[in-house]
Every structure is written in structure tokens, then in C-alpha cells.
Amino acid sequence: MSVTVDERVTDEVEALEAILMDDVVIKRVGDVPDIIETVVHPSTGDDIDQQFVCVTLEVKLTPGYPDTSPEVTLRNPRGLDDELLATINSQIREKLNDCLGQPVVFELIELIRENLTESNLPSGQCVICLYGFTEGDVFIKTQCYHHFHSHCLASHLIAGKKYYQEELEKLPNWQQMQAPPYQQTCPVCRCPVSCDVETLNTAPPPVDSITAPPFCLTDELKDLQLKMATLLAEQVAKGGVVGMGDTGPPPLTITTPADNDDEATNGTSSGSQDVNKVDATRNGSSSNDNSSPGSPSSRPVYHGPYRGFNRRGKPARRGRSAR
Amino acid sequence: MAALPRRIIKETQRLMQEPVPGISAVPSETNARYFHVIVTGPEDSPFEGGLFKLELFLPEDYPMSAPKVRFITKIYHPNIDRLGRICLDILKDKWSPALQIRTVLLSIQALLSAPNPDDPLANDVAELWKVNESEAIRNAKEWTRRYAMDN
Numbered sequence: 001m002s003v004t005v006d007e008r009v010t011d012e013v014e015a016l017e018a019i020l021m022d023d024v025v026i027k028r029v030g031d032v033p034d035i036i037e038t039v040v041h042p043s044t045g046d047d048i049d050q051q052f053v054c055v056t057l058e059v060k061l062t063p064g065y066p067d068t069s070p071e072v073t074l075r076n077p078r079g080l081d082d083e084l085l086a087t088i089n090s091q092i093r094e095k096l097n098d099c100l101g102q103p104v105v106f107e108l109i110e111l112i113r114e115n116l117t118e119s120n121l122p123s124g125q126c127v128i129c130l131y132g133f134t135e136g137d138v139f140i141k142t143q144c145y146h147h148f149h150s151h152c153l154a155s156h157l158i159a160g161k162k163y164y165q166e167e168l169e170k171l172p173n174w175q176q177m178q179a180p181p182y183q184q185t186c187p188v189c190r191c192p193v194s195c196d197v198e199t200l201n202t203a204p205p206p207v208d209s210i211t212a213p214p215f216c217l218t219d220e221l222k223d224l225q226l227k228m229a230t231l232l233a234e235q236v237a238k239g240g241v242v243g244m245g246d247t248g249p250p251p252l253t254i255t256t257p258a259d260n261d262d263e264a265t266n267g268t269s270s271g272s273q274d275v276n277k278v279d280a281t282r283n284g285s286s287s288n289d290n291s292s293p294g295s296p297s298s299r300p301v302y303h304g305p306y307r308g309f310n311r312r313g314k315p316a317r318r319g320r321s322a323r
Numbered sequence: 324m325a326a327l328p329r330r331i332i333k334e335t336q337r338l339m340q341e342p343v344p345g346i347s348a349v350p351s352e353t354n355a356r357y358f359h360v361i362v363t364g365p366e367d368s369p370f371e372g373g374l375f376k377l378e379l380f381l382p383e384d385y386p387m388s389a390p391k392v393r394f395i396t397k398i399y400h401p402n403i404d405r406l407g408r409i410c411l412d413i414l415k416d417k418w419s420p421a422l423q424i425r426t427v428l429l430s431i432q433a434l435l436s437a438p439n440p441d442d443p444l445a446n447d448v449a450e451l452w453k454v455n456e457s458e459a460i461r462n463a464k465e466w467t468r469r470y471a472m473d474n
Binding site: 127128129130131152155156158159163167185187188190209 | 328329330333334384386387388416417418419420421
């Protein structure tokens with residue numbers, strides 16, 4: 001295979017390297033340029049803090065380039081929603097057709113940059129609250145180009161630190177000494193971030209969350225719940241909700257001493273057909289008990305006879321019984 | 324009951340409007356933070372054909388802390404114990420508020436396809452899974468047939 005590279009390509013690559021310097025990566029196969037990669041930002045002068053969106057442009061040169069179109073891919077979009085990406089992609093296709101026969105990478109970078117500059121406000125939602133970003137919102141861009149309402153990110157970082165402390169205190173002393181220090185991470189990509197939580201925490205909550213009407217049971221939701229209840233009833237009726245109404249074991253529910261007391265007084269050792277009813281009671285009584293749902297302490301819990309584990313001749317059960 | 328965060332309402336509506344294949348999550352009529360869940364056993368796993376019931380609860384500070392999820396249907400799996408508790412990092416230290424009910428349930432479904440006996444919760448199951456995988460898989464299929472299938 002010939003290794004002569006089209007002069008137009010050589011010139012283009014040289015120019016790219018001269019202008020973009022470290023911001024462009026040229027991957028070569030042997031001496032032949034193969035893939036050109038660069039991260040495109042909006043034009044904001046030198047003010048990097050004001051760049052809220054970016055995208056990685058990857059151009060794979062085809063053997064006939066520039067007389068044939070290269071393969072262009074946009075990767076790692078940040079702050080850009082699917083709609084905007086689709087727009088940019090279709091503009092790229094047009095540009096490729098218009099520019100057949102001449103180097104096109106600079107044109108592509110310009111085209112993408114123009115689009116980013118126009119939309120230099122993160123589109124999409126804050127993944128923490130699922131609200132969008134609107135006028136008046138205080139938001140932050142992490143080093144990894146993910147966006148959150150400052151208020152939301154503060155809540156995440158405070159909760160993360162609290163979790164870390166709680167877990168640390170569970171460790172024996174010698175392990176506490178060796179534990180790595182707390183590191184803030186991005187909720188989306190887990191990259192380390194460093195933010196001043198106190199400043200973030202002074203930000204107001206997302207605008208949409210204040211202006212949104214308070215939650216009330218809309219007809220739509222009632223309708224949904226009705227459908228869900230019907231679905232569940234159907235599943236129970238045909239035994240699709242497993243563990244119920246058959247000879248199998250009852251649902252395994254973690255119990256606490258408090259539950260045992262309940263059981264003693266209520267005598268609720270009903271058959272497994274009653275599980276659904278009990279389920280509903282349990283949910284009702286737990287609506288205000290959000291502290292430890294995994295081990296409900298205040299809800300009546302179904303304690304059917306425990307059977308089944310030894311039916312297959314397994315060794316006797318150890319540890320906590322699942323009464 | 325305290326106002327339900329709009330995030331939970333949004334998630335609920337999306338779960339209904341764009342359900343995840345093989346997974347249904349239905350909020351209880353009496354408590355919008357409590358979900359009845361059914362996960363179907365993944366194809367080409369010993370749990371294929373099974374319908375596994377789980378319960379999922381969104382704690383007060385959700386999404387800052389992880390949902391509580393538990394299997395109600397018995398399942399023979401090295402990372403799920405006899406109380407239905409699940410050993411999954413994203414339910415513990417790897418929780419992130421960018422995760423949602425749907426992504427959590429997808430991860431649990433993926434765990435059924437990829438048991439990890441090196442990080443066991445059910446020790447006896449994990450042990451057998453390591454020393455005699457084919458017998459462990461037979462057990463898992465048998466439990467699926469017995470506990471997680473119709474009739």
C-alpha cells in the first residue's frame with residue numbers, strides 16, 4: 001500500500017496542529033493521519049468559566065479524503081440535548097457535501113462552535129431534580145462539564161459527606177486511620193470535583209420548583225393509579241405476583257422485635273392469600289415513616305409461617321430467622 | 324403527608340408512559356413512595372421465565388440517598404440473601420442522584436444475568452456457585468420454576 005499522503009491532507013493537519021496545538025489530537029497509522037480529534041467549545045473569549053457546553057469532534061479520514069467525505073462523529077456532548085445534536089449533525093452532513101474535494105475540518109470546527117456559542121446555556125435537565133435550567137436559575141458547571149443547579153449539587157455534596165462520615169464511623173479505629181479522605185464526586189460521571197458547598201448552598205432552589213404548582217392528586221395520576229391497581233390485581237389473581245396464593249414461601253420480610261410484639265397482639269399469622277391486604281395496610285401506615293423502610297419498625301408486617309427453605313433438604317438455616 | 328417532590332412524580336409518570344421492557348414498577352395507591360415491582364428474569368440466565376416481585380421504597384431524602392429495594396420472591400442468587408436483600412454497590416456507596424428508579428431496576432436485572440460469587444451476600448449460594456457452577460445454576464433454575472413462575 002502506498003504511503004504517499006495527499007498534500008492537501010498534510011497541509012491541513014499541519015495547520016491544525018499549528019493553530020490548535022495541544023487541543024488537537026492526530027492519531028496516525030504509520031505516517032498516515034487517520035483520526036483527528038478535538039474538543040470544541042463556544043467562543044467566549046478567554047473566559048473559560050462562561051463556557052457551559054462542549055462536544056468532542058472526531059474526524060476519521062477516509063482513504064480518498066478530501067475527494068471523499070470523512071466519517072464525522074460527535075462524542076461526549078456536555079450540556080447539549082438530543083435535538084441540538086441532531087441539528088448540528090445535519091448541518092455537518094450538508095457541509096461535508098458542499099466541501100467535497102477540499103479539506104473540511106476547520107469548517108466543521110467553526111460550524112460546531114457557532115452552534116455552541118448560540119446555545120451556551122445547558123439544555124436538558126439537572127439530573128438531580130429533573131427540572132430544566134431557566135432564566136434566574138443559579139447553576140454550576142463542574143470541571144467535567146456537567147451542569148447542576150447549585151442548590152441541587154449542594155444537597156448532593158452534603159448528603160455524600162454525611163454518608164461518608166457514617167460509613168467511616170462504622171469502621172474499626174485502625175481502618176478509619178487508613179480510609180481515604182472524603183472526595184466530592186460528580187453525580188453523573190463520578191469524576192472528582194471540588195466545590196465550596198457553603199457557597200453553593202446559599203443558592204435558591206430551581207425556579208421551576210418554586211413556580212411549579214404544589215403536588216395534588218390530578219385526574220391523570222388517579223387514572224394511572226387505578227390502572228396500576230388493576231394491573232396488580234390481575235397479577236395477583238393469576239398468581240403472577242409470586243410467592244402469593246401458591247404453596248411457595250411467603251414474602252420474606254425483615255422483622256424487628258417491635259414487629260414481633262405487633263404479631264403477638266394482633267395474631268396476624270394469616271395465610272399467604274392475605275398478603276396483598278396486609279401489604280396495603282403496611283403501606284398505609286408507613287406513609288410517615290420514611291426513616292428505615294428496609295426494616296420497618298412501625299408497620300404491621302406479614303409473618304406467615306416460614307417454610308420452604310428446608311424443603312429441598314438444605315442444611316438448617318442459620319442467622320436470623322425470617323418469621 | 325409531606326409534599327411529594329416533583330422529581331418522584333416525574334419519574335412515576337415516565338415509568339408509566341415509557342415502561343422499561345421486562346420491568347414494571349407501580350406505586351402503591353396509599354403511599355406514592357412505595358412501589359410494587361416485578362422484574363422478569365433475563366433471557367439466557369437461570370432466572371429466565373421467572374417473574375420476581377420486589378418492593379422499592381424512596382426514603383425521605385431521595386434522591387440524595389438510594390432507594391431501598393428488596394426481593395420478595397425467593398431467588399437463588401449469590402448476591403441476594405434469604406431475606407431478599409441485594410448486594411449492589413449503587414444501592415450503597417456508589418449511589419448517585421443521577422440514577423433513577425428505572426436505572427436501579429435495570430441494574431438489578433443485570434445482576435441476575437451476571438451473578439458475582441466473589442462478592443457474596445448469600446455465602447452458601449456463592450460457595451456452591453464457585454465450586455460447582457452447574458449445580459448452582461440447576462438450583463437457581465429450580466427455584467425460579469418453583470417460586471417465580473405461574474402455577
